[in-house]
Amino acid sequence: MTPTITAFAQSPDRGLGQARDMRVRWAFEEVGQPYDVRLVSFDAMKQPAHLALQPFGQIPTYEEDGLVLFESGAIILHIAQRRPGLLPDDPNARARAVAWLFAALNTVEPPIVELEQTGYTEGDKPWHKQRVPLMEDRVRARLRELSRRLGSAEWLDGDFSAGDLMMVMVLRRLNGSALQAEYANIAAYVARGEARPAFRRAYEAQHAVFAAAQARS
């Protein structure tokens, strides 16, 4: 049975691939798993039918044969455990790849999301301009540590893994920000991820949703 994921009917980022369905699309493409997409409006995301799938009213969800999952990290791990391509065979290397998946989501992403959303949530507050540099420094601290560990390696630990996929997705939230460019090896790492054929296919697929909505409006 082909799994079905949910994605935004209206792309908040105008098709730039920052919504979290992009992570899951990329994972499907890396392992060669066909998938279906059901689009959900912002309004429908907060209704009981969607909340039954995703208690926090977000996307993506994953449905297959009686299984419903949410959280992009959990969905990617599930996909990676079922088909080769995103986790090494060696059990120790596999556990380390999973550690990078968690590091992307729990250590690197939170300060990046804080910085990103502050413009929307507090952009009109008198303190906003003074807080941005503080938040940028918190992001820098993480990027510095990550840059030091990455060094001149191609990926975080051996071959490309689900950990790299998630880390690239988290770091590319900074695309267009001067912060990413301050760490040349991180900028190159993100570019390497985005150059993968599976990434390109996933990107085009999510962008097509935006383009179709534009064409209709």
Add this chain to the structure above:
Amino acid sequence: MTPTITAFAQSPDRGLGQARDMRVRWAFEEVGQPYDVRLVSFDAMKQPAHLALQPFGQIPTYEEDGLVLFESGAIILHIAQRRPGLLPDDPNARARAVAWLFAALNTVEPPIVELEQTGYTEGDKPWHKQRVPLMEDRVRARLRELSRRLGSAEWLDGDFSAGDLMMVMVLRRLNGSALQAEYANIAAYVARGEARPAFRRAYEAQHAVFAAAQARS
């Protein structure tokens, strides 16, 4: 071989079990896995020897027989996959328990950590008092959604799992805050977690580190 984890030599919370080694200790206790602890000073955490284990200079780490892991989520998943007690046998139920583990770390914890750390990082700023209610509302939004899903159930999805362990640990960061008490079923859920014998043993073990350091000083 007995795994070794790292923990703070000086407890930042005076032994209240909020440091992230507590999560891993609890997981060990739930599955009946003996473990060793190596204490690390704040200074040593930022030195090359520790950074080789934990690139972001944090605790806990996990070492066993040539395997080094970091990120409490990854460590708990590793423990849970190797011994029964924290993940259901049914593959679908297992995937859902892992989804709650990610939800605790990537959806529920970030706004709680933001609220918690703002006193340390921005407590002296003129805007601090005005921002606290905004941050509390972000936490409330998550608690409301979680409370609605939990309903009158004992645990999030069937039996107690690694997902519940992490969710309880994340929610108990709010112990002593009025926020948790606003949602009676969440307060009761946290209390149920803290009442588990494995939690108590883990709590006592981490508290003993604090008590011993007190006795020496």
